[in-house]
Amino acid sequence: MKVAGVHRRTIWPTEDGEAVEIIDQRHLPHEWRVARLAQIDAVHHAIADMWVRGAPLIGVTAAYGLALQCRHAATDAALTEAKAYLDGARPTAVNLAWATERMVSALRALPEAERASAAWALAAALADEDVATNAAIGRHGLDILRSLAARHPHRPLNVLTHCNAGWLATVDWGTAIAPIYQAHEAGLAVHVWVDETRPRNQGASLTAWELGQAGIPHTVVADNTGGHLMQHGLVDVVIVGTDRVSARGDVCNKIGTYLKALAAHDNGVPFYVAMPFSTLDPTLNDGLAEIPIEARSPREVTHITGRDATGRRVEVQLTPDGSPALNYGFDVTPARLVTGLITERGVLAAQEAAIRDALARSPSPAP
Numbered sequence: 148m149k150v151a152g153v154h155r156r157t158i159w160p161t162e163d164g165e166a167v168e169i170i171d172q173r174h175l176p177h178e179w180r181v182a183r184l185a186q187i188d189a190v191h192h193a194i195a196d197m198w199v200r201g202a203p204l205i206g207v208t209a210a211y212g213l214a215l216q217c218r219h220a221a222t223d224a225a226l227t228e229a230k231a232y233l234d235g236a237r238p239t240a241v242n243l244a245w246a247t248e249r250m251v252s253a254l255r256a257l258p259e260a261e262r263a264s265a266a267w268a269l270a271a272a273l274a275d276e277d278v279a280t281n282a283a284i285g286r287h288g289l290d291i292l293r294s295l296a297a298r299h300p301h302r303p304l305n306v307l308t309h310c311n312a313g314w315l316a317t318v319d320w321g322t323a324i325a326p327i328y329q330a331h332e333a334g335l336a337v338h339v340w341v342d343e344t345r346p347r348n349q350g351a352s353l354t355a356w357e358l359g360q361a362g363i364p365h366t367v368v369a370d371n372t373g374g375h376l377m378q379h380g381l382v383d384v385v386i387v388g389t390d391r392v393s394a395r396g397d398v399c400n401k402i403g404t405y406l407k408a409l410a411a412h413d414n415g416v417p418f419y420v421a422m423p424f425s426t427l428d429p430t431l432n433d434g435l436a437e438i439p440i441e442a443r444s445p446r447e448v449t450h451i452t453g454r455d456a457t458g459r460r461v462e463v464q465l466t467p468d469g470s471p472a473l474n475y476g477f478d479v480t481p482a483r484l485v486t487g488l489i490t491e492r493g494v495l496a497a498q499e500a501a502i503r504d505a506l507a508r509s510p511s512p513a514p
């Protein structure tokens with residue numbers, strides 16, 4: 148994706164090879180800040196405190212964290228310890244454990260002396276793989292958008308999305324937003340309804356910023372607006388990302404996604420989920436019962452951060468002193484409400500047989 152006309156990824160190794168750099172997303176959309184992560188502790192903190200966020204980007208960042216740690220200790224025990232430490236940074240997005248597992252299982256097969264350099268190369272390969280995967284998701288999703296747009300040739304296609312499953316949530320392209328980028332590049336007129344996504348406002352601050360950088364028409368709406376828009380025929384399709392999908396196709400994503408799926412179902416609006424296979428958790432079946440849901444600080448609900456009239460970043464309190472708040476980060480949408488899963492291997496029904504068949508059938512696209 149281009150920022151001010153320059154193509155960038157969301158994570159990259161430094162020229163001296165001593166660290167990785169990331170965009171500190173806490174400061175967007177008002178300030179562009181890059182942070183250097185040179186130790187596993189810094190990587191853990193950047194994930195837990197959401198300097199980086201979005202399931203695929205969390206995974207790749209953790210892979211680099213493991214690679215940095217390998218320079219200090221690369222025994223089997225050290226790898227296991229580093230993996231457990233990083234996996235604990237955020238519990239819901241399975242891409243984190245997926246990426247560290249890919250790293251550890253490949254590194255264990257190597258002599259200890261070769262592990263540090265191999266780990267760095269492997270983390271870079273995972274980053275490249277993420278880009279190729281998301282580009283493929285974009286191509287498959289574009290086919291859906293084209294066929295929906297053909298029903299309304301004289302107006303833009305209205306897509307609603309929740310949270311940020313765009314470029315900033317991955318290494319490049321995004322998952323749910325990748326088809327929108329590709330539609331825009333192909334000259335298909337698209338307009339995006341962007342849910343603000345309380346409490347951390349990833350839609351209002353990140354998705355809106357990304358789409359603005361790309362020149363894609365969009366409108367930010369309060370989270371409660373989607374149902375009304377759908378009742379009035381103003382949404383042609385919903386596309387969201389996901390943090391973990393169970394074997395039978397239940398989809399965990401940012402809190403509030405389930406309500407959008409219910410509204411879409413009630414109004415006959417297709418509800419698609421963009422899912423790289425790194426987000427599939429084939430060990431779980433009943434997503435509602437089994438997917439761990441991250442509970443974050445109540446302060447994210449009681450307070451809100453933005454820019455004041457002087458341009459200063461400020462945090463203000465919304466709630467009365469002493470009112471308790473609860474902050475679940477994610478919810479689960481049952482498979483029956485999902486029209487289809489847009490994956491790098493094609494568009495699948497959110498059903499166990501289709502998912503397992505695709506898992507067995509074809510490899511992920513080459514980086």
Ligand SMILES: CSC[C@@H](O)[C@@H](O)C(=O)COP(=O)(O)O
Pocket residue numbers: 200201202203240309310311312313316317321322323349387388389390400401476
């Ligand atoms: C391609 S990102 C998919 C999901 O990770 C995304 O939709 C989401 O819920 C992100 O949540 P976040 O808490 O900002 O990490």
